[in-house]
Amino acid sequence: xxxxxxxxxxxxxxxxxxxxxxxxxxxxxxxxxxxxxxxxxxxxxxxxxxxxxxxxxxxxxxxxxxxxxxxxxxxxxxxxxxxxxxxxxxxxxxxxxxxxxxxxxxxxxxxxxxxxxxxxxxxxxxxxxxxxxxxxxxxxxxxxxxxxxxxxxxxxxxxxxxxxxxxxxxxxxxxxxxxxxxxxxxxxxxxxxxxxxxxxxxxxxxx
Amino acid sequence: xxxxxxxxxxxxxxxxxxxxxxxxxxxxxxxxxxxxxxxxxxxxxxxxxxxxxxxxxxxxxxxxxxxxxxxxxxxxxxxxxxxxxxxxxxxxxxxxxxxxxxxxxxxxxxxxxxxxxxxxxxxxxxxxxxxxxxxxxxxxxxxxxxxxxxxxxxxxxxxxxxxxxxxxxxxxxxxxxxxxxxxxxxxxxxxxxxxxxxxxxxxxxxx
DNA sequence: GCGTGTGAATAGTTTCACAGCC
DNA sequence: GGCTGTGAAACTATTCACACGC
Numbered sequence: 001x002x003x004x005x006x007x008x009x010x011x012x013x014x015x016x017x018x019x020x021x022x023x024x025x026x027x028x029x030x031x032x033x034x035x036x037x038x039x040x041x042x043x044x045x046x047x048x049x050x051x052x053x054x055x056x057x058x059x060x061x062x063x064x065x066x067x068x069x070x071x072x073x074x075x076x077x078x079x080x081x082x083x084x085x086x087x088x089x090x091x092x093x094x095x096x097x098x099x100x101x102x103x104x105x106x107x108x109x110x111x112x113x114x115x116x117x118x119x120x121x122x123x124x125x126x127x128x129x130x131x132x133x134x135x136x137x138x139x140x141x142x143x144x145x146x147x148x149x150x151x152x153x154x155x156x157x158x159x160x161x162x163x164x165x166x167x168x169x170x171x172x173x174x175x176x177x178x179x180x181x182x183x184x185x186x187x188x189x190x191x192x193x194x195x196x197x198x199x200x201x202x203x204x205x206x207x
Numbered sequence: 208x209x210x211x212x213x214x215x216x217x218x219x220x221x222x223x224x225x226x227x228x229x230x231x232x233x234x235x236x237x238x239x240x241x242x243x244x245x246x247x248x249x250x251x252x253x254x255x256x257x258x259x260x261x262x263x264x265x266x267x268x269x270x271x272x273x274x275x276x277x278x279x280x281x282x283x284x285x286x287x288x289x290x291x292x293x294x295x296x297x298x299x300x301x302x303x304x305x306x307x308x309x310x311x312x313x314x315x316x317x318x319x320x321x322x323x324x325x326x327x328x329x330x331x332x333x334x335x336x337x338x339x340x341x342x343x344x345x346x347x348x349x350x351x352x353x354x355x356x357x358x359x360x361x362x363x364x365x366x367x368x369x370x371x372x373x374x375x376x377x378x379x380x381x382x383x384x385x386x387x388x389x390x391x392x393x394x395x396x397x398x399x400x401x402x403x404x405x406x407x408x409x410x411x412x413x414x
Numbered sequence: 415g416c417g418t419g420t421g422a423a424t425a426g427t428t429t430c431a432c433a434g435c436c
Numbered sequence: 437g438g439c440t441g442t443g444a445a446a447c448t449a450t451t452c453a454c455a456c457g458c
Contacts, residue, residue: 012404043427199283
C-alpha cells in the first residue's frame with residue numbers, strides 16, 4: 001500500500017477519535033462527523049477510507065468498533081510498541097510520565113541520560129540508564145521507537161546511537177535538523193518552529 | 208500575500224536555519240544547501256523564496272544576514288511575541304523553562320494553573336497565576352499566544368478562556384481536538400498521534 | 415561557470431457528482 | 437432518505453528547464 005503522509009496523518013487522527021467514541025459508547029459515526037472532528041472534509045475522509053478498501057455499507061455511517069479494529073490491524077496500531085526516551089531534562093521526564101502514551105498503545109520501557117547524577121535522582125517507575133548502555137538495553141528490550149529530548153548539541157550523537165542500536169522510528173524533540181538514515185521513520189517536533197508557524201500565519205493568512 | 212501552509216512551514220525552518228548559520232558566521236548559503244538542511248528540494252526552496260519576491264542575484268547563493276532580516280521583517284518573526292502557558296503539570300513547567308523560546312523571539316510572560324497549591328510550589332522566574340486571572344493578565348500583558356498544556360478534559364474550557372481573553376494564536380499540546388474559532392491561528396501537537404504516525408509509516412512506507 | 419528566478423510541465427491531493435446499497 | 441464508494445474534474449504543489457545576472 002502506498003498512502004500519502006496526509007492520508008496517514010488523518011487515519012491516525014481518525015483512529016484516535018474512534019477510540020474516544022468507543023469509550024463513550026457510540027456505535028456509528030458518519031464521514032461527516034469524523035470530518036468535523038479531525039478538521040477535514042467528508043470527501044477527503046471517504047476517499048482516505050476507500051484507499052484502504054472501505055468497510056461495508058450502512059445507512060448510519062461506519063460501525064465504530066469494527067472500523068477501529070480494522071484500522072488497528074491494517075496499521076498495526078493495536079500492537080503495543082516499545083519506546084525509550086533519551087534525555088531526561090524537564091521535557092524528557094515530563095514525557096516519561098505522559099500517561100497518554102501508555103493508554104494509547106505505546107510503552108515507555110526505558111529512559112536514558114548522560115548525567116549519572118540525574119539518573120540517581122529521578123523518581124519514576126520507569127527504568128533509567130546511562131546513555132552508554134543505550135545499545136545494549138534497546139536490543140535487550142526490543143525497543144522500536146526512540147524519543148529524543150536532549151539539547152541541540154547532542155541530538156545528532158543520540159540519533160546516531162539510536163540508529164546503531166536498531167530502532168525503527170525516531171521522534172525528535174530537539175530543535176535542530178538531524179541526519180537520520182532514510183530507512184528509519186522519523187518526525188520532528190520543534191516547538192519554536194511551531195510558534196513561528198503560528199506567528200507567521202498571523203500575517204500570511206490563508207484560511 | 209497568500210502562501211500555502213507548506214510554504215510557510217518551510218520558510219519558518221529556513222528562518223531558523225539562517226539564524227544558526229548566522230551564529231556560525233556563515234555569509235552565504237545556496238538553495239541546495241538550505242534544501243538539504245530542511246528536507247526539501249532546491250526547486251521548492253527557490254519557488255518559495257520567489258513567491259516572497261526573491262532577494263537579488265549573486266553567484267554564491269543567498270546572503271545569510273540580509274535574507275534572514277528580510278524574512279524576519281516580512282513575517283514579523285523578529286518582533287518579540289508574548290506567550291503564556293496554561294497548565295503547569297510536568298509538560299507545562301518543562302515548557303516554562305524551555306530556553307529556546309526565549310532565544311528565538313518568544314517570551315513566556317505568564318503561567319496559569321487551576322491548582323493554587325501548585326502555583327505556590329512552583330519555582331521559576333516566570334510569574335504564575337490562577338486560571339481565574341487569565342483574562343485579566345492576558346490583557347494587561349498584551350499576550351498574543353496561548354500554549355495549552357492541560358489534560359484533555361479541561362482543554363476546551365481553557366481554549367474558550369484564551370479566546371475570550373483575545374489571544375491571536377494557540378498551540379495546543381492536549382491530546383484532543385478542540386474547537387477554536389477560525390480567526391485564531393492554531394496548531395495541535397499531539398504526541399500520541401506523532402508516535403502513531405511513525406508507527407503507521409512502518410507499514411505504509413511511502414518515502 | 416555557478417546559482418538564482420520563474421513560466422511551463424508534471425505530479426499529487428482534494429472536491430465533486432453521482433451511482434449503489436441499506 | 438441517508439450515507440457510502442469511487443471515477444472524473446478541479447485545484448494545488450512540486451519539479452523541471454532554461455534564461456539571466458554575477
